[in-house]
Amino acid sequence: MKIVVCAKQVPDTTEVRIDPVKGTLIREGVPSILNPDDANALEAALAMKDQNPDTEVIVVTMGPPQAQYMLRECLAMGADSAILLSDRAFGGADTWATSHTIAAAIKKIGNVDLVLAGRQAIDGDTAQVGPQVAMRLGLPAVTYVQNIEIEGDMAKVQRQLELGYEVIEVKLPCLLTAVKELGEPRYMTIAGIVDAYEKEITLWGREDLGLDPSECGLKASPTRVFRSFTPPVKGKGEIFTGTADGMVRDLMVRLKEKHYI
Amino acid sequence: MEKDLTLYHGVWVFAEQRHGKLMQVAIELLGEGRKLADDIGTELCAVLLGEDVKDLTQELFAYGADKVYLAEDKELNTYRTDAYTKVITEAIKTYKPEIVLLGATHIGRDLGPNLAVEVDTGLTADCTRLEIDPEDKKLKQTRPAFGGNLMATIICPEHRPQMSTVRPGVMEKPSYQADRSGEIVTLKPEFKDGDIRTQVVEVVQDLKSAVSLTDAEFIVSGGKGLGNPEGFELLQQLADRLGGVVASSRAAVDEGWISPTHQVGQTGTTVKPKIYVACGISGAIQHLAGMQNSDVIIAININENAPIFEVATYGLVGDLYEVVPAMIEELDQLKVEEAY
């Protein structure tokens, strides 16, 4: 079975800080990581490979050249090969353009049985690229997948709902988007890290994918960022210290004064 | 291909229903959609899909819809990506709405991206604010990015419809006007073999842990600082005194102390209660993203430097296992006083 995992390098948003003076995002020094949901997707693919060694796992990312470090990490975890889609023309892509480019790459890879993506990337949180890649490839898709069983050419998956889940059957080839519950990603092994540095990362640009400049990047993106700003911070409230009883009494006075209770 | 934008009219709201009941977010969207439609000077329409759901049209009119596009078919009974995408895509292509809004539920976030590709337009996910530009009447869609560290206002200048998913619990519910009525436009879906490629073989509902966080007026929320699952029993006692419900941070869910349906935050539920009591929660940006619009935030944390105190209306620096019992006692005392 041939599996493609779509993975993205993202800034670790738990480490992102706001410049208190300028009110802008401080990106310097923020570590880049493999998007958490994509790590779960890769784990699912690798688990299938553990069970069936005939499985081939290919990781695909669209991003700037430094995204290769994230790909090395995926190789060290156990992926067979990695493809970096990188080109000036891809810059500024929204989900429409991103999914178009990734779909073109998956077509070029050819004969893919299963595409796995993360539910969402933590930089944009849009959860759109997965389903849109499927749409462009003409594949059925299931999102929010928390469990996968493959039997022959059928996938039986659990799709997470707000309350509970549904069990869905879908024929391969298909695309599934992964949530955290799919499984804790494995660590890189020392041997894996050594191997990873011997493997070649394939680089494909716009022309390799046979795309017109008008189909890529900002040019092909229906949406535009009109402006961005830091969320207004709430004025700091009142802080009580001292004994528990004392603090609670002070709190109750306030809540009653303001008729909150 | 250039699109003639002047052909597109009306604000559409996806009237998401499950088991014949409208989702709260659909009602919230009708409230928001009404404002947008009025600002543009156009009509508000609801799009309702299901099997035997015609009864819901009255509710949609009462909450502000001028028109309901109704598709009924047994294939539409439970949501399936292919079926819903097909019906709504055809409707959008035929009737050309200017704006399409969907709730950012597990269903809306699945349907939205598919529709956007099918009708060739942009989609802005998880919006928390929508407004019409008074000059050019275009939709400005504001949403959090980078885990809530940044807000971005997105526009879709040259494609129609302008599409957004909107987080549940963020927009205000409109008032119910029982005497409102409107027009029903019946859509006639036709499905061929192979149109619907997924099959739902089982639905497992987890009603035991069902909590309606979005509707709660009082929420007592616990984090990793609880130290153990029993801590939630103490929080439940406080919630009972307030007539509220218990919620949690993701760290507490990850520990397995409480079910994921209780999680507040970026990857959980957005809440806006009158009072949110955060007990042993550090206040990570992803958590704040889901609760910082609460009217009053009471934070109890042992660490005076915890970021939760930056957003707290009232901060109590101390051990929650001392503070929460003291609160319960005070509230019981209050009840006794009120009884006289």
Ligand SMILES: Cc1cc2nc3c(=O)[nH]c(=O)nc-3n(C[C@H](O)[C@H](O)[C@H](O)COP(=O)(O)OP(=O)(O)OC[C@H]3O[C@@H](n4cnc5c(N)ncnc54)[C@H](O)[C@@H]3O)c2cc1C
């Ligand atoms: C992509 C992504 C999405 C996420 N989405 C969410 C989300 O939706 N919701 C969410 O909550 N998190 C989310 N997180 C996780 C988030 O970053 C934090 O890890 C999490 O919110 C921390 O939970 P916590 O505050 O309970 O735990 P901690 O950060 O461990 O904080 C525990 C707090 O308890 C205090 N404490 C300890 N003992 C006591 C005591 N006896 N009395 C009082 N205080 C005490 C400590 O001082 C500390 O401040 C997400 C993370 C990522 C990467």
Ligand SMILES: Nc1ncnc2c1ncn2[C@@H]1O[C@H](COP(=O)(O)O)[C@@H](O)[C@H]1O
């Ligand atoms: N640039 C990218 N390269 C590879 N995969 C991506 C890229 N952007 C998004 N994805 C995939 O699509 C998923 C959803 O991303 P998003 O729509 O940005 O939230 C991610 O979890 C990835 O699996």
